[in-house]
Amino acid sequence: MKQAWWKESVVYQIYPRSFYDSNGDGIGDLRGIIQKLDYLKELGVNVVWLSPVYKSPNDDNGYDISDYQDIMDEFGTLADWRELIAGMHERGIKLVMDLVVNHTSDEHRWFQESRQSKDNPYRDYYIWRPGKDGREPNNWKSFFGGSAWQYDELTGEYYLHLFSKKQPDLNWENPNVRKDVFKMMHWWLKQGVDGFRMDVINLISKVPGLPDVPPVNDDRYQFGSQYFANGPRLLEFLDEMKRSVLSHYDILTVGETPFVTTKHAIDMTNEETGALKMVFQFEHMDIDRDRGSIKAWKLTELKRIMSRWQNDLEGKGWNSIYLTNHDQPRPVSRFGNDTQYRVESAKMLATFTHLQQGTPYVYQGEEIGMTNVAFESINDYRDIESLNMYKELVEEKGWNPDDVLALIRAKGRDNARTPMQWDDSPNAGFTTGTPWMKVNPNYPAINVKQALADPNSVFYYYQKLLRLRKEYPIFVYGSYDLILDDDEAIYAFTRTLDNDRLLVILNFTAQTPVFTLPSNIVFADKELLLNNYAVESSEDIRQFTLRPYEARVYRLR
The missing domain is CATH 2.60.40.1180 (Golgi alpha-mannosidase II)
Known part of the structure; x- marks a missing residue:
């Protein structure tokens, strides 16, 4: 097996809105991250994956990008970003940026042009279709609820959005789209970026004709994913990206790839023929997945899933190992015990993650054993997915509000997005202002200051794990x-x-x-x-x- 720095790395994901606020406006920012770089160095991570900080109207917390080559005002400036990457590199930490190119914001210049007329030069940058029989072009559903199509009165057609209606899908069939995306990637890499985490990258190729979804019992396919995930030209598009951009740099690339099998992963990550270094698969994240209820999971099923991925990719591809990120609940609440055995189970889960073959990922707060949050009201939640689900199930389908809140408390994405708990001062030391989302009330007991003062804390266990990984190649x-x-x-x-x-x-x-x-x-x-x-x-x-x-x-x- 070939040795590589990105195999030997441990990646720490920062969700900037919730990491550290430097100016008291309640929103984490780039200068806040700069102030905490020594903390990351002390932990021992050598790569940071930064969730999107680009210009954005923030409909989906930055995953709706209006300008790929500028920074969101709330987060700072390009000068701040350059100071951040310089500070990371001085400390031996590499920076991986989030690449979101399945879709843009509807406020991106390309889309603003695209919707002006059917013959606009940018029209074909997106997926426009006329209605069919007085309804949407097909019956695909958005991941965030409702139809995946939005009618636009200006030209009397619909555009495809697999996520929010403010996130129109790019048309990767158009070579000009690919050329502009590759040009933008080169721009960031020339700024010194050390790689990309590629958001839902395996959705960029759709089946020609965009057919209707037939009636199916399997909720994985009710959205239409068999027609837009791992599509017919995916490997071709990725290979073109490799030839045009990726092969020119020594970088870490990881694709977020829902609905993949181990074969898909090998095709994408094979060291000789693949385009990416590794992918995020979701099988183990779906082990308790049931949109309408809280589903129990079995350890034997987790073993089967993880072992298949370990064994199938051995010598053929490379795994990303994770139990949480900005889209997933806290692992100590989901797979461990966040009350009586919080510290013990957080350490056990860390051992599980870092002892598998693959590159491990640590999500901010995981290293101190942060837990899920149980807000009292839907009004305390901020995530568009949770808010849309509540509206659909409670207001439209008449479900019991308490039952839906229980689902959101167990599975909602805001579990991972509550502000980082730095100390036991007001707002957990995250901000001197009013935080954009409430802090988890358990912060007086669970915080970085407490963890650094306790030699038996979860933090020091992670630190030891990362040190052992550097010391023993077998890890x-x-x-x-x-x-x-x-x-x-x-x-x-x-x-x-x-x-x-x-x-x-x-x-x-x-x-x-x-x-x-x-x-x-x-x-x-x-x-x-x-x-x-x-x-x-x-x-x-x-x-x-x-x-x-x-x-x-x-x-x-």
Whole structure:
């Protein structure tokens, strides 16, 4: 397996609106991030993925871009951005920018031109269609609820928007669109950017004819994703991007790719023929997915999903390993125990993430064990997806408001977007003003200041994990083998690199299951590298009782 800096990295995602506010307007900003660079260096991350900071009317928190080559006023200026990247590079931290090119804002100059007339030179930059039989061009649904089409009276046609109606989809079939996108990517890379996280990049190719979705029971396909995800020209478009842009730079590229299989991922990330370095897959994020209810998940299913991705990509592609981001609930609330065993389960989940083969991602606040938030009212939420869902289910379909709020509290994207909890002062030290969204009320107990003062905190556990990853190549390059496949409490696996071997044992429950080492795993000596409870070095690991959410990593010889 080829060695590469982006395989050996740990990426820290910053959601700038919620990270740190430097000027008291209640909104995180670039100068706020600059002030916290030493914190990131102390943690030990070597790459930052910055969620969008471009010019935007902010309909979808910056993922609706009106100018790709300027900065949103609330976040600062291009001069601030240049100071930020310089400060990162001085500290040995690389910067990955969010690339959002499936769609733009409806306030982008291209779209403003496009809607003027049917023969405007920019008309074909977007996907316009006449209505059909007095309705939308097809029955595709938006991810944010309702039709994926918006009627525009100026020209009497509809435009496609897979997300908000203020996020019209670009028409990648138009070579001028591709040329302009590639030109913009070159511009950022020449500014010193170290890579791109590519937002829903596998949606850029749609099936010709844009057919209606037939009746289906599988809610994954009710949107029409079989016609706009992993489309017929996707690999062609990505290969053109590679030839035109990506191959000219030594950068990290990661595609956000819903609805992919391991085969899709290998096609996109194969070191010889693929265009991207890695992708975000969503199978494990869908394990408890049910739009209308809170669905229980099973550890054996998580094992099957993660193990398939580990084994299928071995030597053929590269994994991104994550349990949360700006679109997902907090992992300690979702997969762990955010009350009695918050610290223990946060450490266990960190071990799970960082011991898989792939590049691990840490989302801001994950390293101190931040939790989901349970706001009292829908009026306290800010996410367009949650607000639209509440409107659709409560106001239009008559659902019980408390039931819908319970869903949003469990699954809503705002769980990850509450302001970063820096200390126990008002507003968690995030701002001296009124925060754009309320702070999680548990901030007096869960914050960075507290974590840095406690040698047994989640923060220092992450710090040790990142240090071990730099020290032991097996953490990065070792092959993965699952053991105890059918155990519903214990997730255990080995990593092997040449003659080096790791044994990883994780208790995903608040119970005390007994771990029994399979007889085929033979060793002469053992070294305990990582643990979230005190462990006697003399303990026989062939059989022992695990404590709630216990994690252990042994090096076997």
